Amino acid sequence: xxxYFRGEGSIDDGGPLRETFDxxxxxxxxxxxxxxxxxxxxxxxxxxxxxxxxxxxNCGKGEHAVTEMEMLYFFGVLIGYGILSTNPLPLxxxxxFWKKVVGFGDLNDEADLxxxxxxxxxxx
Numbered sequence: 001x002x003x004y005f006r007g008e009g010s011i012d013d014g015g016p017l018r019e020t021f022d023x024x025x026x027x028x029x030x031x032x033x034x035x036x037x038x039x040x041x042x043x044x045x046x047x048x049x050x051x052x053x054x055x056x057x058n059c060g061k062g063e064h065a066v067t068e069m070e071m072l073y074f075f076g077v078l079i080g081y082g083i084l085s086t087n088p089l090p091l092x093x094x095x096x097f098w099k100k101v102v103g104f105g106d107l108n109d110e111a112d113l114x115x116x117x118x119x120x121x122x123x124x
Contacts, residue, residue, distance in 0.1 A: 018087065024078060025090045034059045034068055035075050039094055040117035047118030052094040054116065 003016040028036050037056045041047035060068045079101070082089040096112045098104075114121040 021078070021081070021087070022090055028075065028078075029053055029092065033071060034062070035071050036093075039115075040119065041115070044119060047114070049094060049115045051092050053092055054094045054097060 003020050005016055027033060034056050036053040039049055039052050039054055042050040060072055094116060096116060
């Protein structure tokens, strides 16, 4: 796969391709796209893992469901590319996401709730 930036004299030795994926990852972690949302700890500015994101459980259910499902598909392709190419992508995904992807450990771990939503953890 090669990437060329129009109007720039870039030679694809991997730099423009990595930069393209970096831009895509950065945009996924903003509020402009509905795929990822910050953890509850980030929204409340309390607890650990405030830099992490989780999948938006409402993505693909709204009035733009088809477009959002295409975004989710692209997100899956992006994750697959990162895994298969061994290129690290600047995606700050919560460990609970990776536990589900690789099928590791108990998905209902108390520590996962603590690191995602400290307020809910303390109420329980």
